[in-house]
Amino acid sequence: MTGTTSAKPGELQVAIAGLGSIGTKIATALDQGIDGLTLSAVAVRDPAKHQDFIGGLRHPPKILPIDQLGEVADLVVECAPSHQLRAIVEPAVKRGKAAVVVSVGGLLDNFDLVDLARANGGRILVPTGALIGLDAVNAASIGTIHSVRMVTRKPVDGLKGAPFIVQNNIDIDNLREPLKLFEGSAREAAKGFPANVNVAVALSLAGIGPDRTQIQVWADPTVTRNVHRIEVEADSARFSMGIENIPSENPKTGLITALSVIALLKKQRATLCVGT
Ligand SMILES: NC(=O)C1=CN([C@@H]2O[C@H](COP(=O)(O)OP(=O)(O)OC[C@H]3O[C@@H](n4cnc5c(N)ncnc54)[C@H](O)[C@@H]3O)[C@@H](O)[C@H]2O)C=CC1
Ligand SMILES: O=C([O-])CC(=O)C(=O)O
Known part of the structure; x- marks a missing residue:
């Protein structure tokens, strides 16, 4: 399925893996506008279930298989169950792209992805998420x-x-x-x-x-x-x-988690960055 993204030259192309509690909020924020960033693709398990949400966005992104996001985006946001982490992050970092990882627990069993990113000029960004400080x-x-x-x-x-x-x-x-x-x-x-x-x-x-x-x-x-x-x-x-x-x-997931990722995305092209 092809979307109608409004990619502007020089903009950071962002893809989202998983449109659940966290992913839908990030997609909405990107669609409403984050300076210098464009939502270009998403991966979902069941496209029919997300048709209304994606169709309701001002600039509906492409829907791609989860392991193809790293091919089209500069930055892939992982917000799927942790067992999908490798399928999402590996294709991105081996192409020198960045991956934002929220299922960070899953990183412990896949820590070689950090080496893969290092070897290929990729990056793995872990947001503060539901935590503080x-x-x-x-x-x-x-x-x-x-x-x-x-x-x-x-x-x-x-x-x-x-x-x-x-x-x-x-x-x-x-x-x-x-x-x-x-x-x-x-x-x-x-x-x-x-x-x-x-x-x-x-x-x-x-x-x-x-x-x-x-x-x-x-x-x-x-x-x-x-x-x-x-x-x-x-x-x-x-x-x-x-x-x-x-x-x-999702009762397991705090509301602030998606906001933390949105804050991290805003910092990617911000002129004034506050906090380390
Ligand atoms: N770092 C942090 O502070 C926090 C991390 N998390 C983690 O973030 C992740 C996402 O959390 P939620 O959005 O609340 O989960 P959720 O269950 O609401 O959403 C996950 C989405 O991934 C989709 N998905 C599953 N398999 C897929 C596939 N093969 N391709 C595409 N999409 C697929 C599901 O259909 C669902 O829509 C979880 O691993 C959760 O444990 C949650 C809270 C805090
Ligand atoms: O949302 C929270 O409070 C924390 C959470 O689920 C997690 O760390 O996976």
């Missing part, structure tokens, strides 16, 4: 970070179906008080909760890595938001950060 963690990591600890609390609906819960036969449906499900490294958490703790992996990559970043995951029937609290101890500063995310139509 990766600028401060990046800055502290120029010095020495001693520890990073994170506690995530989610409403029960936001955790249902997580592999860790299923494999351990944990019944969270009838919880009356908070239950600590997991405590360990960000790497292990990403395996057990692939759709829940991308934030912990982003935090770890900004700081001391997935093996030294510690996280607790709680199922909490007393909260209505996805709550993340972080404590960082470094030789330059000690800081505590917290964010209480309003879930989107």
Whole structure:
């Protein structure tokens, strides 16, 4: 299917993989206009389901198979389930293009993509996403970070179906008080909760890595938001950060995640950039 993108010379061509909770908001923002950027293509699993949305855009993009986005765009935004990460990112970075990765937990098992990007002049950009303060963690990591600890609390609906819960036969449906499900490294958490703790992996990559970043995951029937609290101890500063995310139509995903990607896209061609 071919769209009618209004590509202007010199504009950064952007493609989006996955039009779910995050992808539709990014597509809408690009269609409404981000300086210097054009939405040129999208990949969807079921084109019929997205026909009205895509047709309703002012400049409907092309619909392409997920692994062809890197051929047509300068920058591919991955916002599909994490098992599609490689199919989206590899074709882009091996052509020297950039990929924005939101399913960042999936990057841990595909870390050779970073080497592939490096070898071909490509880039992998991880937005702050549903988290806060990766600028401060990046800055502290120029010095020495001693520890990073994170506690995530989610409403029960936001955790249902997580592999860790299923494999351990944990019944969270009838919880009356908070239950600590997991405590360990960000790497292990990403395996057990692939759709829940991308934030912990982003935090770890900004700081001391997935093996030294510690996280607790709680199922909490007393909260209505996805709550993340972080404590960082470094030789330059000690800081505590917290964010209480309003879930989107996907209860696992905070509303701010798409906004974080849109903010990152705006920085690609901005004259004034604030924050690292
Ligand atoms: N980095 C962060 O802070 C955060 C990351 N995430 C992650 O972002 C990703 C996207 O999240 P949501 O938009 O909430 O998920 P979603 O489930 O709402 O959307 C995913 C979309 O990908 C589509 N899709 C699946 N297979 C596809 C294929 N082969 N080709 C094209 N499209 C395909 C699905 O049909 C769906 O529309 C997830 O991996 C999620 O875990 C979510 C929240 C925070
Ligand atoms: O939206 C959130 O609060 C965080 C989230 O789902 C993730 O990190 O995957």
